[in-house]
Amino acid sequence: MTEQKTPARAEWLDEIYAVRDTQDQAAFARLFAHFAPRVKGFLMRSGASADVAEECAQEVMATIWRKAALFDPARASVATWIFTIARNRQIDMIRRARRPEPEDLPWGPDAEPDQEEVLVLQEETNKLGEAIAALPEKQRELIQKAYFGDLSHSEIAEQTGLPLGTIKSRIRLALDRLRHTMR
Amino acid sequence: MAEIKHHLTDQLLMGYAAGTLPEAFSLVVATHVSLCDECRSRLGEFEAVGGEVMMSAGAVSMSNDSFAATMALIANTPEAPQKRYAKGIFPAPLQDYVGGDKDDVRWRPVGGGVRQMILASDGGATVRLLHIPGGVAVPDHGHRGLELTLVLQGAFKDESDRFGVGDVEVANEDLNHTPIAEEGEACICLAATDAPLKFNSFLPRIAQRFVRI
Numbered sequence: 392m393t394e395q396k397t398p399a400r401a402e403w404l405d406e407i408y409a410v411r412d413t414q415d416q417a418a419f420a421r422l423f424a425h426f427a428p429r430v431k432g433f434l435m436r437s438g439a440s441a442d443v444a445e446e447c448a449q450e451v452m453a454t455i456w457r458k459a460a461l462f463d464p465a466r467a468s469v470a471t472w473i474f475t476i477a478r479n480r481q482i483d484m485i486r487r488a489r490r491p492e493p494e495d496l497p498w499g500p501d502a503e504p505d506q507e508e509v510l511v512l513q514e515e516t517n518k519l520g521e522a523i524a525a526l527p528e529k530q531r532e533l534i535q536k537a538y539f540g541d542l543s544h545s546e547i548a549e550q551t552g553l554p555l556g557t558i559k560s561r562i563r564l565a566l567d568r569l570r571h572t573m574r
Numbered sequence: 575m576a577e578i579k580h581h582l583t584d585q586l587l588m589g590y591a592a593g594t595l596p597e598a599f600s601l602v603v604a605t606h607v608s609l610c611d612e613c614r615s616r617l618g619e620f621e622a623v624g625g626e627v628m629m630s631a632g633a634v635s636m637s638n639d640s641f642a643a644t645m646a647l648i649a650n651t652p653e654a655p656q657k658r659y660a661k662g663i664f665p666a667p668l669q670d671y672v673g674g675d676k677d678d679v680r681w682r683p684v685g686g687g688v689r690q691m692i693l694a695s696d697g698g699a700t701v702r703l704l705h706i707p708g709g710v711a712v713p714d715h716g717h718r719g720l721e722l723t724l725v726l727q728g729a730f731k732d733e734s735d736r737f738g739v740g741d742v743e744v745a746n747e748d749l750n751h752t753p754i755a756e757e758g759e760a761c762i763c764l765a766a767t768d769a770p771l772k773f774n775s776f777l778p779r780i781a782q783r784f785v786r787i
Contacts, residue, residue: 428633471625494608562615
């Protein structure tokens with residue numbers, strides 16, 4: 392093999408698999424230490440009080456434990472997946488509204504995701520994070536405000552200049568593959 | 575799966591990913607995404623942005639007993655069984671609102687052979703199912719706000735294009751249109767508005783007061 396960068400480890404996947412396969416509490420504790428304070432911080436930035444954010448973050452972590460088997464690393468990074476759970480719990484617990492969710496795609500019997508696809512998705516998610524960090528402050532603030540719920544959706548129409556498109560094609564590939572194995 | 579030609583806008587997908595859309599619009603987004611791989615992957619991208627925003631928002635320490643409290647939560651919460659309906663023409667999120675599929679809709683007449691069922695109304699936005707017989711026009715109307723129309727059966731045409739199963743029309747206040755259901759099978763669509771539709775003739779305006787369209 393030619394010399395190249397060490398491929399990025401798909402972060403936190405081992406922990407999710409350990410929770411899924413062996414209900415490993417030590418692995419769950421590592422996930423908890425990393426993600427729970429960030430979920431709490433995000434909820435507080437979105438307007439929740441410290442108490443409510445704490446309670447909601449605990450619910451989010453409990454959901455991660457229960458739904459570990461549903462996580463699909465070819466379609467989302469662990470951080471992305473946890474964000475969607477946090478957002479749903481936030482709507483449910485804090486805004487007390489109903490949250491319609493897209494239909495789950497059923498897994499085929501041998502639909503274990505391809506390692507290469509998983510790593511590339513992870514890499515592209517990391518690149519997206521770097522691109523957000525590198526945006527001019529005004530644009531970065533606009534995006535953050537959109538996700539903290541501080542912008543109406545007409546304001547979000549503003550162009551943000553994010554390199555969108557790569558993760559999309561990666562997820563599309565995973566979906567195509569999934570549909571193919573289902574056939 | 576029919577080929578879908580009309581998709582959701584970035585704005586709607588981002589709003590859904592951020593969790594800031596009214597419930598009525600979220601139901602149309604979730605239903606369309608269930609039918610459309612293209613929009614499912616675009617949504618995945620906006621969720622990835624959300625994940626990155628969350629990870630960089632700044633951590634806030636959890637309380638001392640939070641891990642134990644979470645493990646207790648896991649141990650004490652029974653798995654809620656999820657109600658599943660038999661496969662039909664409605665994707666799962668829509669079946670949840672209807673309480674079943676096409677044959678379980680509790681239709682109410684709204685005049686001109688058109689029928690509807692209001693599914694949710696929240697924060698000024700309303701989502702309903704519409705049943706329009708083949709060849710019948712929904713009265714000419716403009717919008718005071720945003721209107722999303724997702725086709726689930728049949729097709730309709732208006733001044734802008736043809737919309738078949740899975741297609742979603744995103745109409746703002748600039749669009750004055752007269753959707754007509756194609757001849758044949760009745761057109762069933764899921765429609766969300768964030769303002770009452772405004773009809774361009776006197777009679778439907780009166781009817782509007784009674785039928786909440």
